[in-house]
Amino acid sequence: MKLPGNDILIQSLLNEGVEYIFGYPGGAALHIYDAIFNQNEIEHILVRHEQGATHAADGYARATGKPGVVLVTSGPGATNAITGIATAFMDSIPMVVLSGQVATHLIGTDAFQETDMIGISRPIVKHSFTVESADKISEVIKQAFFIASSGRPGPVVIDIPKDTTAPDKLFDFVLPESTNIRSYNPPIEPEIKQIKRAVDAIIDAEKPVIYAGGGSINSNASEELIELNKILNFPVTNTLMGLGVYPAEDIRFMGMLGMHGTYQSNMAMHNADLIIAIGARFDDRITNTPDLFAPHAKIIHFDVDQSSISKIIEANIAITGQVKNSLKVLIDELNKKTNMIEHSKIKPWLNQIDEWTDQHGLNHELYKENSDTSSILPQAVVQHVYQITNGEAFVTSDVGQHQMFAAQYYHFNKPRRWINSGGLGTMGFGLPAAMGVKFAFPNDEVVCITGEGSIQMCIQELSTCKQYNLPIKIININNEALGMVKQWQDMNYGGRHSESTYQSSLPNFVDLVESYGHKAFKVEKNSDLKSTLEKAFSIKDELVFVDVYVDPEEHVYPMLVAPNGSLKDMWLSKDKKV
Amino acid sequence: MMQRKLSVILENKPGALARIVGLFHQRGYNIESLHVDPVKDVENYKDIEELLNITLKENEVSRLIITTTVSDTLLRQILRQINKLIDVLIAQEESK
Ligand SMILES: Cc1ncc(C[n+]2csc(CCOP(=O)(O)OP(=O)(O)O)c2C)c(N)n1
Numbered sequence: 054m055k056l057p058g059n060d061i062l063i064q065s066l067l068n069e070g071v072e073y074i075f076g077y078p079g080g081a082a083l084h085i086y087d088a089i090f091n092q093n094e095i096e097h098i099l100v101r102h103e104q105g106a107t108h109a110a111d112g113y114a115r116a117t118g119k120p121g122v123v124l125v126t127s128g129p130g131a132t133n134a135i136t137g138i139a140t141a142f143m144d145s146i147p148m149v150v151l152s153g154q155v156a157t158h159l160i161g162t163d164a165f166q167e168t169d170m171i172g173i174s175r176p177i178v179k180h181s182f183t184v185e186s187a188d189k190i191s192e193v194i195k196q197a198f199f200i201a202s203s204g205r206p207g208p209v210v211i212d213i214p215k216d217t218t219a220p221d222k223l224f225d226f227v228l229p230e231s232t233n234i235r236s237y238n239p240p241i242e243p244e245i246k247q248i249k250r251a252v253d254a255i256i257d258a259e260k261p262v263i264y265a266g267g268g269s270i271n272s273n274a275s276e277e278l279i280e281l282n283k284i285l286n287f288p289v290t291n292t293l294m295g296l297g298v299y300p301a302e303d304i305r306f307m308g309m310l311g312m313h314g315t316y317q318s319n320m321a322m323h324n325a326d327l328i329i330a331i332g333a334r335f336d337d338r339i340t341n342t343p344d345l346f347a348p349h350a351k352i353i354h355f356d357v358d359q360s361s362i363s364k365i366i367e368a369n370i371a372i373t374g375q376v377k378n379s380l381k382v383l384i385d386e387l388n389k390k391t392n393m394i395e396h397s398k399i400k401p402w403l404n405q406i407d408e409w410t411d412q413h414g415l416n417h418e419l420y421k422e423n424s425d426t427s428s429i430l431p432q433a434v435v436q437h438v439y440q441i442t443n444g445e446a447f448v449t450s451d452v453g454q455h456q457m458f459a460a461q462y463y464h465f466n467k468p469r470r471w472i473n474s475g476g477l478g479t480m481g482f483g484l485p486a487a488m489g490v491k492f493a494f495p496n497d498e499v500v501c502i503t504g505e506g507s508i509q510m511c512i513q514e515l516s517t518c519k520q521y522n523l524p525i526k527i528i529n530i531n532n533e534a535l536g537m538v539k540q541w542q543d544m545n546y547g548g549r550h551s552e553s554t555y556q557s558s559l560p561n562f563v564d565l566v567e568s569y570g571h572k573a574f575k576v577e578k579n580s581d582l583k584s585t586l587e588k589a590f591s592i593k594d595e596l597v598f599v600d601v602y603v604d605p606e607e608h609v610y611p612m613l614v615a616p617n618g619s620l621k622d623m624w625l626s627k628d629k630k631v
Numbered sequence: 632m633m634q635r636k637l638s639v640i641l642e643n644k645p646g647a648l649a650r651i652v653g654l655f656h657q658r659g660y661n662i663e664s665l666h667v668d669p670v671k672d673v674e675n676y677k678d679i680e681e682l683l684n685i686t687l688k689e690n691e692v693s694r695l696i697i698t699t700t701v702s703d704t705l706l707r708q709i710l711r712q713i714n715k716l717i718d719v720l721i722a723q724e725e726s727k
């Protein structure tokens with residue numbers, strides 16, 4: 054069959070099972086947009102800013118596990134997409150970004166809307182391609198999707214010079230069924246020798262901790278992790294990126310670890326004699342000072358990316374492979390030795406963890422105590438949302454205190470429900486990401502827990518939500534400040550709030566949201582909180598924005614003491630340090 | 632810390648070299664010298680062909696020689712990072 058490049062592109066995307074493209078048109082992409090117009094199998098979602106397109110595609114990818122697809126024009130379209138590409142890169146999210154480019158003969162001439170997208174995006178992509186001619190499009194698309202979604206996933210940019218999608222030249226093409234890139238062979242199965250060593254270490258352990266991160270979600274290893282811990286009954290902690298991979302309801306779950314992790318998780322990691330790291334990368338928000346990290350622990354590290362193993366913390370037993378496959382093999386090997394696993398051996402350790410939890414664990418009943426007359430606690434807002442949605446919503450978030458409160462107080466029992474920018478920490482992520490999730494799961498509750506700072510970074514997407522009628526719920530935890538910045542200034546800069554407040558310049562969010570055609574409520578009194586949230590969630594067919602004014606003095610605790618602290622050094626409140 | 636010579640075999644494609652040079656900068660490693668040539672004498676690369684189970688054709692891949700001064704652990708990390716690049720067939724420390 055012969056088709057022009059723009060149609061070959063669409064056929065190639067269909068061949069990958071693409072349902073949605075999140076994008077924004079412009080000159081260099083117009084041939085492609087014409088091909089989009091002439092078909093109805095792929096739905097194009099018109100965002101209001103290219104950053105929104107990348108975050109929406111990213112949210113779609115996090116919720117479904119399938120690559121999100123973005124289409125932007127050259128120059129400013131491409132550069133506007135950069136923040137979203139970097140966000141996806143840092144969290145290893147599969148994404149394919151199609152960027153229009155000036156025609157091949159103009160490249161390098163500083164043509165109108167020319168930027169070197171391949172160059173600009175190079176450090177924040179897993180790989181990138183320039184389309185050389187229309188007959189190469191189908192193979193490039195196949196390879197891009199393969200690279201984006203295999204091994205350690207990540208974003209792939211395809212720069213498409215305008216002439217390669219011209220409608221007036223027809224080309225023969227084939228849609229490849231599979232592809233093979235000889236220089237790219239991501240590991241899948243673990244080395245059995247290493248698994249056997251891990252089994253021995255597990256059997257010996259008296260103070261073990263399972264530490265699972267975003268990689269275990271990317272690898273869809275939740276079931277295996279649960280099955281593994283049916284055998285082991287070890288305490289489990291998750292990173293910010295890993296929340297949901299192990300059910301929060303489970304008795305062995307200790308909560309998140311790290312900078313704002315729970316007391317018991319951080320204490321358990323610090324005192325452990327064995328840490329089983331599963332798809333986690335010992336980020337500096339987890340280790341605090343690496344030299345002081347878990348001084349007594351042997352480390353077993355499962356990861357698909359060999360360069361993540363022993364990068365920060367030396368692993369004693371490295372297990373390279375798809376985490377899901379590696380855990381399966383581990384389970385098989387453990388099952389052969391069940392007689393050697395003595396559960397009584399870790400009993401004192403489990404008791405110790407329970408004691409830590411009792412001493413300084415998070416108070417999950419705060420919302421009951423937060424009285425009508427006191428100012429609203431942000432934690433209580435999250436707890437109410439958790440109660441009202443029965444813990445079953447997809448929750449996206451932005452960056453700041455509200456994000457940490459959401460991570461601490463919304464309990465995720467399933468993976469891919471908690472959608473946030475962990476690695477890059479991108480304010481503005483939450484709303485567009487929620488759009489992407491809602492397209493993927495139109496019948497599920499999708500909540501964006503945001504702050505009045507973050508929401509203003511991509512607020513234009515409220516207009517997209519109107520166009521596509523996306524009944525997302527947005528909970529704006531409004532502390533009238535860049536709260537997390539202010540908290541650091543309180544803790545480390547003598548309370549000097551340099552540029553972290555807005556001097557009563559905030560918009561009237563209710564008016565603003567209503568002008569976009571959505572519903573909005575404002576809550577200032579504790580006595581209105583629960584009923585207003587219930588009312589918001591009872592509206593099923595409209596986007597509802599709830600602007601909740603919370604106590605601006607509230608801080609997120611625990612908070613690791615930094616710099617030079619270890620995981621056991623935490624602030625538990627404004628004046629209590631352990 | 633000592634001076635090391637790294638040898639990288641990569642696909643001879645536009646942009647492949649820039650990814651390696653960029654990676655050194657991005658990760659904060661220093662390049663002391665760099666030399667790149669398309670591989671013509673494929674018969675001298677039998678060991679790599681065998682290791683990766685591929686056959687090389689003349690000018691299809693390039694060979695890059697980089698010298699850099701790093702510790703053992705950093706060297707391991709650099710090699711892993713380079714090997715992760717999609718266009719790289721293999722990166723190794725050059726045996727003396
Ligand atoms: C794009 C971007 N710019 C700056 C920052 C630094 N930063 C981290 S948290 C934060 C404050 C966020 O304020 P808000 O959204 O109101 O959340 P709060 O902490 O008040 O809950 C800032 C400025 C960031 N993470 N992202």
Ligand SMILES: [Mg+2]
Pocket residue numbers: 453504505506530531532533534535536
């Ligand atoms: Mg705020």
